[in-house]
Amino acid sequence: xxxxxxxxxxxxxxxxxxxxxxxxxxxxxxxxxxxxxxxxxxxxxxxxxxxxxxxxxxxxxxxxxxxxxxxxxxxxxxxxxxxxxxxxxxxxxxxxxxxxxxxxxxxxxxxxxxxxxxxxxxxxxxxxxxxxxxxxxxxxxxxxxxxxxxxxxxxxxxxxxxxxxxxx
Amino acid sequence: xxxxxxxxxxxxxxxxxxxxxxxxxxxxxxxxxxxxxxxxxxxxxxxxxxxxxxxxxxxxxxxxxxxxxxxxxxxxxxxxxxxxxxxxxxxxxxxxxxxxxx
Amino acid sequence: xxxxxxxxxxxxxxxxxxxxxxxxxxxxxxxxxxxxxxxxxxxxxxxxxxxxxxxxxxxxxxxxxxxxxxxxxxxxxxxxxxxxxxxxxxxxxxxxxxxxxxxxxxxxxxxxxxxxxxxxxxxxxxxxxxxxxxxxxxxxxxxxxxxxxxxxxxxxxxxxxxxxxxxxxxxxxxxxxxxxxxxxxxxxxxxxxxxxxxxxxxxxxxxxxxxxxxxxxxxxxxxxxxxxxxxxxxxxxxxxxxxxxxxxxxxxxxxxxxxxxxxxxxxxxxxxxxxxxxxxxxxxxxxxxxxxxxxxxxxx
Numbered sequence: 001x002x003x004x005x006x007x008x009x010x011x012x013x014x015x016x017x018x019x020x021x022x023x024x025x026x027x028x029x030x031x032x033x034x035x036x037x038x039x040x041x042x043x044x045x046x047x048x049x050x051x052x053x054x055x056x057x058x059x060x061x062x063x064x065x066x067x068x069x070x071x072x073x074x075x076x077x078x079x080x081x082x083x084x085x086x087x088x089x090x091x092x093x094x095x096x097x098x099x100x101x102x103x104x105x106x107x108x109x110x111x112x113x114x115x116x117x118x119x120x121x122x123x124x125x126x127x128x129x130x131x132x133x134x135x136x137x138x139x140x141x142x143x144x145x146x147x148x149x150x151x152x153x154x155x156x157x158x159x160x161x162x163x164x165x166x167x168x
Numbered sequence: 169x170x171x172x173x174x175x176x177x178x179x180x181x182x183x184x185x186x187x188x189x190x191x192x193x194x195x196x197x198x199x200x201x202x203x204x205x206x207x208x209x210x211x212x213x214x215x216x217x218x219x220x221x222x223x224x225x226x227x228x229x230x231x232x233x234x235x236x237x238x239x240x241x242x243x244x245x246x247x248x249x250x251x252x253x254x255x256x257x258x259x260x261x262x263x264x265x266x267x268x269x270x
Numbered sequence: 271x272x273x274x275x276x277x278x279x280x281x282x283x284x285x286x287x288x289x290x291x292x293x294x295x296x297x298x299x300x301x302x303x304x305x306x307x308x309x310x311x312x313x314x315x316x317x318x319x320x321x322x323x324x325x326x327x328x329x330x331x332x333x334x335x336x337x338x339x340x341x342x343x344x345x346x347x348x349x350x351x352x353x354x355x356x357x358x359x360x361x362x363x364x365x366x367x368x369x370x371x372x373x374x375x376x377x378x379x380x381x382x383x384x385x386x387x388x389x390x391x392x393x394x395x396x397x398x399x400x401x402x403x404x405x406x407x408x409x410x411x412x413x414x415x416x417x418x419x420x421x422x423x424x425x426x427x428x429x430x431x432x433x434x435x436x437x438x439x440x441x442x443x444x445x446x447x448x449x450x451x452x453x454x455x456x457x458x459x460x461x462x463x464x465x466x467x468x469x470x471x472x473x474x475x476x477x478x479x480x481x482x483x484x485x486x487x488x489x490x491x492x493x494x495x496x497x498x499x500x501x502x503x504x505x506x507x508x509x510x511x512x513x514x515x516x517x518x519x520x521x522x523x524x525x526x527x528x529x530x531x532x533x534x535x536x537x538x539x540x541x542x543x544x545x546x547x548x549x550x551x552x553x554x555x556x557x558x559x560x561x562x563x564x565x566x567x568x569x570x
Binding site (some may be wrong): 003004007008015018019021022028030031034037038041044047048049050052053056057060064067068071072075076077079087088089090091093094095097098099101102103104106109110114115117118120121122123125127128131133134135138139142143146147153154156157158159160161163 | 169170171172173174175176177178179180181182183184185186187188189191192193194195196197198200201202204205209211214215216218219220221222223224226227229232233234236237239240241243244246247248249250251252254255259260261264
């Protein structure tokens with residue numbers, strides 16, 4: 001029962017922060033709300049006994065959303081939201097798409113017969129070991145590919161973003 | 169209602185909010201935030217599936233790690249493109265990027 | 271019960287750190303000063319600047335304090351004296367430190383002041399660069415312990431040598447990264463008293479400043495305790511009881527960090543970044559390789 005309550009609480013927090021992201025006109029608040037949503041998702045992982053993933057989520061998202069915040073401040077005309085600029089378009093269609101997607105996903109969640117639900121999971125120590133073995137054995141190729149992908153994307157991002165010398 | 173369905177519904181709502189944000193915002197960084205929220209929702213679902221359906225298959229947790237990497241890659245490439253766009257045009261407003269339609 | 275047991279050493283530790291800090295900065299040893307300063311700050315009027323982002327302004331100091339306290343929960347004082355012995359303790363402690371940057375960005379953005387904002391964003395760059403240098407040496411330490419649990423890491427050093435002997439490179443990197451994460455001099459960009467008029471703390475007064483200072487002192491304590499746990503053998507040592515060893519080592523590390531900072535001029539921001547990304551991270555990778563090879567060689 002306790003995990004269910006925690007999942008519901010963290011889920012409600014995630015949804016509330018997620019809505020706040022697109023409601024506020026202050027960009028820093030917006031990025032920090034997204035951090036709140038992501039941290040609440042991390043809390044859900046902890047409630048679902050995936051301790052490693054939860055802690056990793058809490059750690060990674062704090063830096064990622066802080067970086068989001070500084071890019072917002074760099075590239076927005078009104079990062080403080082004091083001018084009350086409207087920065088949205090096609091509101092109605094977007095809202096409809098969001099609601100339809102939610103309803104479809106909820107319908108799938110409710111209609112599918114999920115079969116028996118597992119009651120117990122391994123302790124975290126066992127989980128960490130098993131995840132490590134999974135990464136180093138069966139998913140090794142996948143993990144290597146992911147590593148190379150992130151390296152390539154870093155190089156590509158820097159190559160795209162680097163300042164070029166003006167032509168003489 | 170089982171806990172699995174509760175977690176899936178939370179994931180669905182988060183996905184819907186993210187989709188709304190990605191479609192309704194005009195700024196590149198805000199659109200990226202919508203996409204991040206959608207990826208976060210997928211992670212919720214993946215962890216729920218791992219926890220309640222196949223807790224002994226650790227490829228489920230591995231999949232979450234892959235999605236986290238996708239988030240990082242998306243952020244890196246998105247900010248790279250944003251920086252290039254800002255250098256060239258002085259703004260990352262997508263309404264002003266209509267010439268990309270070709 | 272353990273939680274209550276841990277509060278006393280943490281409070282005493284904070285008091286000692288505050289005394290040491292005032293000692294190295296003023297040159298006079300006054301044990302009563304932290305208390306007097308706290309009373310003075312609590313009595314002060316707590317000003318709110320004009321047009322602040324009120325929510326961020328208010329919650330930044332509590333978040334800094336919460337991050338410090340969260341980090342203390344997984345650091346053991348002795349074999350059984352630990353609030354929660356998480357199996358992912360070595361990762362959790364990093365997750366707690368990363369929230370320092372969130373607190374400082376809020377504190378920088380909230381008060382609507384130029385100095386504070388510059389300091390907050392500077393610290394973002396600093397922490398991202400140096401958070402890597404806390405994670406990667408911990409990876410090497412965890413490799414030796416074959417566990418991320420902090421107690422298991424200390425116990426792995428019981429048989430034979432402490433990690434500081436077997437992984438000197440990781441020790442130096444982690445030490446410097448710890449100083450940078452706690453923004454101690456010479457890495458004190460976010461509070462730089464002489465160039466940014468106090469940086470993120472510039473607009474804070476009274477109770478809020480007191481909470482901010484308390485959070486920072488807790489942070490310094492946790493980073494020193496982490497150096498002890500990961501590299502200096504935690505509670506291990508002859509004669510004295512286990513928790514006394516942790517306390518003595520931690521306070522020695524704090525004193526050494528503060529003393530070191532006194533004699534080095536503040537590093538320029540871009541040099542700080544360049545050292546971390548161009549030198550520190552390759553060296554951290556070398557450290558991981560070195561540890562892997564030595565462990566493999568010892569095993570055979």
